[in-house]
Amino acid sequence: MGNTNNNNGFKVPEGYFGQLEDRLLASVSGSRRISREEGFSVPDHYLESLEKRIAERVSTDTATTPMHRNPVVRLIYTVSSVAALVAILLSVVFGTISRTGSGPDTAFTGILPEEIEYYIQNGFLSVDIQDIGDLYDSSELETVSFSSLDEAFIMEYLEEHADMDIYMGLEDE
Amino acid sequence: MSESELLQQLKSQDTRERAFRELVSRYSERLYWHIRRTVINHDDTDDVLQNTFIKIYRNIEGFKGESSLFSWMYRIAINESISFLNSKSRRQGLNNTELQQSLVANLHADPYFNGDEAALKLQHAIATLPEKQKTVFNMKYFEALSYEEISEILETSVGALKASYHHAVKKIEQFLSED
Numbered sequence: 001m002g003n004t005n006n007n008n009g010f011k012v013p014e015g016y017f018g019q020l021e022d023r024l025l026a027s028v029s030g031s032r033r034i035s036r037e038e039g040f041s042v043p044d045h046y047l048e049s050l051e052k053r054i055a056e057r058v059s060t061d062t063a064t065t066p067m068h069r070n071p072v073v074r075l076i077y078t079v080s081s082v083a084a085l086v087a088i089l090l091s092v093v094f095g096t097i098s099r100t101g102s103g104p105d106t107a108f109t110g111i112l113p114e115e116i117e118y119y120i121q122n123g124f125l126s127v128d129i130q131d132i133g134d135l136y137d138s139s140e141l142e143t144v145s146f147s148s149l150d151e152a153f154i155m156e157y158l159e160e161h162a163d164m165d166i167y168m169g170l171e172d173e
Numbered sequence: 174m175s176e177s178e179l180l181q182q183l184k185s186q187d188t189r190e191r192a193f194r195e196l197v198s199r200y201s202e203r204l205y206w207h208i209r210r211t212v213i214n215h216d217d218t219d220d221v222l223q224n225t226f227i228k229i230y231r232n233i234e235g236f237k238g239e240s241s242l243f244s245w246m247y248r249i250a251i252n253e254s255i256s257f258l259n260s261k262s263r264r265q266g267l268n269n270t271e272l273q274q275s276l277v278a279n280l281h282a283d284p285y286f287n288g289d290e291a292a293l294k295l296q297h298a299i300a301t302l303p304e305k306q307k308t309v310f311n312m313k314y315f316e317a318l319s320y321e322e323i324s325e326i327l328e329t330s331v332g333a334l335k336a337s338y339h340h341a342v343k344k345i346e347q348f349l350s351e352d
Contacts, residue, residue: 039288039296040209046219047205051197054226058193 176242183233193230200243201226203316204250210311211254213276213296215285221257225250244326251308251326273300298348302341309334310341 174182174195182192204225209218228249236245262272277300280286280293288296299307308327312318313334320331327334 039286039292040206040215041285041287042205042215043285046215047202050201050205050219050222051194054197054201054223055190055194057223057227058190058230 180233180236180238180242189233193233196229196246197226200246204246207247207311207316208250208254210299210315211251211308212257213280214283217257217261221253222250224257225253228253240325244322247326248328255304269304270301276300294349295345298345301348302344306337306341306344309337310345313338 179192179195179199182188183196185192201222205218205222208221208225209215212218212221225246229246232249236242240248258269258272262269265272265275267275274297277293277296280288280296286293299310302310309323312323312326313320318326320334323329323334324331329337
């Protein structure tokens with residue numbers, strides 16, 4: 001029997017990996033191959049319209065929100081997203097610095113709102129809520145403390161800094 | 174148009190839009206199917222695919238050509254799919270395995286799934302795999318990519334990929350034989 005795939009002294013029979021597929025196929029449905037088309041399908045003309053829809057998205061380069069959301073809902077969604085983002089950002093900053101041994105006061109007062117705003121506005125902080133969530137596994141997220149955040153501060157920050165005009169303009173859509 | 178010519182046009186402001194349309198036209202179906210096998214549901218796939226292309230568009234100028242353009246796009250699609258699933262599992266309070274099982278269970282009522290029992294059984298088996306093994310299995314088995322291509326996309330050695338695929342196949346075989 002021929003041998004291939006010599007790797008660190010270990011060998012497998014010739015054609016072994018190719019046969020894995022055959023054996024799997026036999027397990028699933030006799031000798032019949034299950035192709036990708038078998039099972040999943042797509043709506044009629046989906047792929048034909050995809051190019052146009054993506055081009056439209058790119059031309060406006062919008063955020064990843066459903067396309068037909070009510071403008072008012074979008075406004076609320078955006079404001080709450082911004083609030084959540086600010087809150088989570090502060091928590092992440094707080095949490096990260098706390099992990100390095102600095103005290104809570106140091107962490108909170110060490111980062112000025114202006115600095116956060118600067119980073120967000122200048123694109124240095126290209127994270128979204130989902131990205132932040134991905135930095136932590138669920139158990140860590142459960143332990144992130146939001147209680148240290150001053151709600152009044154967040155609302156004040158939003159009132160002063162959130163650019164509502166951008167979102168109010170959506171009513172023309 | 175070759176990939177390098179396409180890339181050149183994508184990086185030029187004057188030709189970017191036309192080249193991007195060409196990019197979407199050329200690769201959207203392949204990326205669609207990879208994402209679909211990962212996130213299962215068509216509507217979710219549509220969202221992830223669009224986000225993938227938006228991300229490609231926004232970041233194309235930063236693409237350094239260290240891998241092929243398609244490998245780079247594929248990598249973005251994989252990351253977007255996994256991020257989407259992580260986010261979805263968090264929202265639903267499920268772990269990844271539970272979410273996968275739930276997605277596959279919903280295939281019974283999915284108007285865009287018309288597979289027979291064998292196809293459904295295979296999906297159930299795939300849903301039991303760890304994320305990396307599932308990705309490798311889908312790319313090798315359904316998408317017929319070579320180990321070398323998968324290696325470039327996932328930045329993993331061919332040997333490790335063969336091991337992943339082998340483990341995946343064994344687990345699927347075991348799942349199917351137990352059923």
